[in-house]
Amino acid sequence: MATATAASSADSDTECSVCHELFKNPKLLPCAHVLCRHCLLSWLASNPEALCPLCRGAIADPKEKSKTKGWEEVVDALPDDVAMAALVESTRVLSQDHVCVGCKSAAVSICLNCNDMMCQACSDLHTKFSVSSHHKVEDLSSMTAEELAASQPDHCSVHTSKPCELFCPTHGAAICHLCASAKHRACPDLTKLAEAADKSREELSQMVTSLLTEEQQLEEAVAALERHLEATEKVVQEAVAEIDMTCDKLENSVKEFRRRLKEMTLDAKAKVKDTVLTVKVTLLDHRGRLTSHRRVVNRTTRGSTNKGMCDVTRALRDRVKDILDTCGQRRAHLKAVSMFTLIIDAAAVSRIEKELSELGQVKISPASVGPVQIRIDQLDPRYSSCYLPCGVVLTDPDHLRLPDTACSGWGREAVVISGAVFNRGHTVNNNLNKATLDLSEGTRVGVMVTTKAELHLWVNGSDRGVIATIVPTPCFAFFELRGRYQQVSVLPPTHPS
Structure with missing residues (x-):
């Protein structure tokens, strides 16, 4: 279970939502909520549907339990929230009575290497001893739990007295020099932990x-x-x-x-x-x-x-x-x-x-909630110019004959904007600006059919006017990526201005 302290009740960020105490062995759920390992096991034991108690999001597939020895293996497979664990420990340290570890008088500072609180006199001595002269001592009044957690020295999980100075990408582990020479000698690309x-x-x-x-x-x-x-x-x-x-x-x-x-x-x-x-x-x-x-x-x-x-x-x-x-x-x-x-x-x-x-x-x-839009994210440099055919198709996209294109294979079931405008196979506008659909990176382009059955073209949030009329509904927006258009992002609909 989590560990309660006097200070923890005021900080819900470090409290487990099940036991309402400071986290102990916090586990990070798929929905990003955090629970104590023991609390999570207790919850799953009484709620076999395996849903998060906070958002009802799936924690794990209940079938996974039958494939293992029980919920423990499922829970242990979830990542540890090491940042939360460090924050809880720092909160616990700072919530203790500020008493000097040496003379028991009121403490005014804390050693980030030892986690010991000291009065001013003991703090001065601590920085003068050769064994602790390199330690970092900070004022207690301004120290936060996050700062204390981030300032803790990295120690090897195997050789606990040795500092972690290297990182092994192969095993995804922070290691000391002894580990590097003993167990990771054959691992390539060892890097400094600070660089990683x-x-x-x-x-x-x-x-x-x-x-x-x-x-x-x-x-x-x-x-x-x-x-x-x-x-x-x-x-x-x-x-x-x-x-x-x-x-x-x-x-x-x-x-x-x-x-x-x-x-x-x-x-x-x-x-x-x-x-x-x-x-x-x-x-x-x-x-x-x-x-x-x-x-x-x-x-x-x-x-x-x-x-x-x-x-x-x-x-x-x-x-x-x-x-x-x-x-x-x-x-x-x-x-x-x-x-x-x-x-x-x-x-x-x-x-x-x-x-x-x-x-x-x-x-x-159909409601005019705004155009269906995409943003051009990446262009193929091999193409200097290429139209981006777009418009609406009357056939459900699941039933289109792909890889036929809008301008040929299913053009008679679509209103296509591509240099000119083709309404179900017939040219209805030859005067469209030739540069309208020759787009650059970052350009936003969209189409919208209004309640008056008019097709509008939008470029960078600007309505380019009625492109075609008497457009049947229901219809589905499309953007045909070919040639220079390699990558786009679909944008959420916005209300037309």
Whole structure:
């Protein structure tokens, strides 16, 4: 179980969420939450579905238990949060009474090498003794747990009295010189631990940047959904007003039908709202995972030894990559949320007495939540110029005949922008700017079909106007990567300005 101290209750970051005490043997879960090893084993014993008690994220596949001797092997396979363990130990040290280890008077400083607290007089003596003259002594009043954790000397896990000065990439271990000569003599590329730590620090910094960027993009997507929900509410109000105006003209004949129209409208609103909130919950869940991992990375960067930083970097590398890939896939497959519009059949008014059921209907139609966009990340230098065909395809992408191209194989099922504009096989615009789709790195390009069935082209957030009209729905945006376009990023939808 975790160890409680007087100071730990005020710092939930170092407390286990199960036992509410300072972490002991903290384990890093796939969702980036941290639990004590013992608490995690107890939790899994009483909750065999193996879900995190904080976010209900999967800890492990329950089938894994049947392949091993029990949950212990599953838990031990999870990475140790060495940064949290160091932070807990530093918190424990700083929470003790500030009493000098030598004369028992009030301590004012702490030796970072010995973790001993000292009064001013003992501190002065400590720095004069030859055995401790090289030790680093700091003022207790300004020392934080993170600073204390990061300042601890790295000791070899095998020869505990020896300092770690080397790093073995083959085994991913920080080692001393004795280990290097005894067990790692055949290992290539031994490097200085400080250099390996610098590389890990740089990689962790890049992780933070990537996670923060992804988090911001998800926040933008959530904000777009919230704006879409507000727009839906406005459409509902306008639809209800239109219903009232129409029904007032035919008050005696359409009283019951008015009720039906309102019911259909509110039902459509509920469907749109449910869809938006479902997507929003998914995005917020992924944002939570991004935020949790970013905090882990930040905590590791600030409060880890070189050895701990290398260990955590190795533990997080693949996981962060998988999270970023999953988020990218989520955004790439995020389809436009639908909004409803009201359709009133004018011809029905003339035969209202006979055909009241045909007076109006509520229809779900594509919402203008913003263009589907990509960003050009990498170009092939072998190509000096090449168009980027894009547009919308009417056939479900799962049923396209690939590797046929938009301009040939399935062009009659698409509206293609490529130098000229082709609407289902017919040229509709030969005057498109030739440079419009000859793009450079960093350029953002997107397409959007409005509720008026008009296809718009967007470049760097600017609407280039109506490219084609009478575009059937439903349709699916596409960007055909070929030639010089080697790598792109899918951007979240934004509300059109």
